Amino acid sequence: MKKYIYITLMSALVFGFATVYAQEPVWDGNKVVLISEKLKNGVFAYYPSDAKELEKQGRPVATSGGFIIGQKGVLIIDTMLNQRLNRQVQALVRKETGKPIIFAVNTSFHGDHSYGNMYLPKSAAIIQHSFTKEYIDEHFQKDTEFMIQNFGTGRGIEEIVPRTGDILVPKGGKITLDLGDKAVDILDFGFAQTGGDLFVWEPGAKVLWTGNPIITVKPSLPWLLEGHLIETLRTLETVYAFLPNDARIVPGHGSVMGREDIKWHIDYLAAVKDKVQAAIDDGLSLEETVKRVKMPEFRGYALFDWVHPGLNVPAAYRDLSGS
Template sequence: MKKILLAGGAMLLFITTFAQVPLPPQVPIWDANKVELKLQKVAEDVYAILPTTAATETTQGIPQATTGGFIVGEKGVLLIEVMLTKRLYDQEIKLVRSITDKPILYAVNTSDHGDHCFSNYLLPAATIIIQNEFAKENLAKNYEIIKQFMITLFGKDRGIEQTVYRAADITIPKNNNLTIDMGKGKIVEFINTGTAQSPADLFIWLPAAKVFWAGNPFIAESPCIPWLFDGYFLEPAANLEKIYDFLPADATVIPGHGRITNKAGIKFTIDYVKALKKNVEEAVAKGLTLEQTVQSVKMDEFNKGYVLFNWLHFNFNIPNAYKDIKARKEK
């Protein structure tokens, strides 16, 4: 079986966390040369940018390209995500310009994975880029490694090779928030809870409109399961629940890679993580090895047709849960 030696991303280095693991069942996971983006109004002056396929394919378990959006403020625009390649960035900017000609004052990346930040270099020079503090540090140190990782999962000749690192201007440390007033009551909160998928996560919350950009931690609704492949489990498990509890029942949730949903729509992620934690804790308590745990913790009730379920569940989610839970037990 062809394998990938994982490296980069927000994982400090996948190489230090995993041995070789199988490639996902489809490469590219989604094709940046084919993705088309569309606009969806969420609230007054608040828009989501999504793949045109998100509405129909998310619940079919087909992986979707990056979602983003923008908020039109009194003096300018806050752009959320900049996409993987120039082709997708150009589509995004065209959608922004269909609504407003105001300058892009800010751009925020919710992750250091390339599909959220690689097109920063295309932004106007005056645009202020906002990231989680870890995201900036990791991209500065490991940009070329992250680029190669993205090419491996999303294919050569998609425009990834042409991307150039551009540093963030504002960073938010772990367990800190940042608030920006875009004018006319549009207060935007940037939340760094620590690792919810990776140490580079950043959430965006617009309290007045109750709109939440969830990024990769809540990647999509059912049947999608979380991508816990950054080497962590117990901290994400706690932070996912913390964020879920923070959201009001009527919040609009824009996941990292799926159609717009609500709080109930992301509960599948919480249920999966809780069940995984319980099952792996029981396996560790019985003295099972990692290999035995992988064999026994199948969790078929959550395998509802997501294309990447087996790849994520058995190669990443179980091993990371086992590593953290066993280490905690041995302290």
């Protein structure tokens, strides 16, 4: 299972970033500037200062997250790629409160969401999915090599030392963090990109942090780096059904969006599933299916030519053909 994941990550690297971007990282961890947005008293999103501009153009945005300030202390959602960005997060927290950081949650094992754990105070408890901890325990070295290849040398990745979860959320599980005046739910809604995907729900403010399973608004698309199109579709439908109409969503790589913005991602995955099923029914091979299922109606994302033919159509083909 884990070997398989690593192989698919490497093939994504070989067929994806490397060909599309050559030596250019999709965003530069030495340049990103994070800003925060207050969503309700004590509830903040943070995202790159150029997020809204890039989203409009369908271009990739660096990592987003947030923090929640309760009577007892602060919860940070995602700890960023490197020391530079983690420092920015802690500075955004310090602008709002002097309370201690008592929790930090990683929405996945991906380095841009978890490498910054080591820069948090020792007193902060790290919350991860049990699969995320397992993955980091077994693959940290290779994971950082992969990240350096994609995000560049000299971006602070070389010095990262893993700091894994103190509190683990089991498969399909849910925990509630008591911040005093606020209770925050950490949920596993099912496989959504890595198998260790955690969503953070603050019911008072009706805000959901999703991590990578929702990249950002249309025209961005899911990255099925490890396959599982059918499960991912089911999970996103579950998330959509869970949310009240007026919920706000902080995606993994963009600014704050609404519940209806998730529909684009669900509609896209459902269309991939239908079209790939039709191609399988017609007896097409994977290669022929990739050629046929072009779906220009979902174009617009700068990474379309990598994620759609390179990841998502093959993921659907493998799921639906059982190969």
